[in-house]
Amino acid sequence: MIREVLRMGDERLLQRAAVVESFGTPELAALLQDMRDTMAQLNGAGLAAPQIGVGLRVVIFGVKANPRYPEAEEVPDTVLINPVLQPLADEVEEDWEGCLSVPGMRGLVPRWHRLRYSGFDEQGRAFERSVSGFHARVVQHECDHLDGILYPMRIRDLSKFGFNDALFPGRELPPED
Numbered sequence: 306m307i308r309e310v311l312r313m314g315d316e317r318l319l320q321r322a323a324v325v326e327s328f329g330t331p332e333l334a335a336l337l338q339d340m341r342d343t344m345a346q347l348n349g350a351g352l353a354a355p356q357i358g359v360g361l362r363v364v365i366f367g368v369k370a371n372p373r374y375p376e377a378e379e380v381p382d383t384v385l386i387n388p389v390l391q392p393l394a395d396e397v398e399e400d401w402e403g404c405l406s407v408p409g410m411r412g413l414v415p416r417w418h419r420l421r422y423s424g425f426d427e428q429g430r431a432f433e434r435s436v437s438g439f440h441a442r443v444v445q446h447e448c449d450h451l452d453g454i455l456y457p458m459r460i461r462d463l464s465k466f467g468f469n470d471a472l473f474p475g476r477e478l479p480p481e482d
């Protein structure tokens with residue numbers, strides 16, 4: 306079922322989400338289906354459960370490579386629950402991000418370039434991946450939602466925050482997440 310995505314200003318986006326205790330349940334499956342439906346409807350790159358008003362540490366993400374925005378590399382479709390992120394280097398890079406909860410806008414956001422993330426899939430199986438670049442950025446963006454952090458809160462230079470069509474007139478941009 307397609308759910309409403311909360312927008313910045315809603316205090317539910319600012320709360321810390323709770324750890325998932327039970328896996329493989331009908332409730333978790335229904336939540337993930339709603340998240341997939343909602344993300345697909347909005348052509349998103351990712352979605353965190355708090356964005357649809359569910360305060361649990363669940364995120365999904367995935368991006369197909371698209372020649373119209375080559376800066377966004379392919380990211381596999383992933384369900385990540387109770388994630389833990391660990392940077393693998395001190396290197397931080399800035400790049401543009403958008404968010405389904407801040408629709409129509411972009412900002413330049415610093416993120417770890419390389420990191421390892423670990424967590425659980427919907428059946429409770431543990432997994433981990435070491436990633437960099439755009440994949441690492443998407444994971445950091447999604448996991449920030451679980452701690453009540455929206456990307457505008459991380460922008461260092463607010464002159465690098467604005468509306469898509471004003472910042473990038475006529476350009477096709479990668480999906481929001």
Ligand code: NI
Pocket residue numbers: 403404405406446447450482
């Ligand atoms: Ni977002």
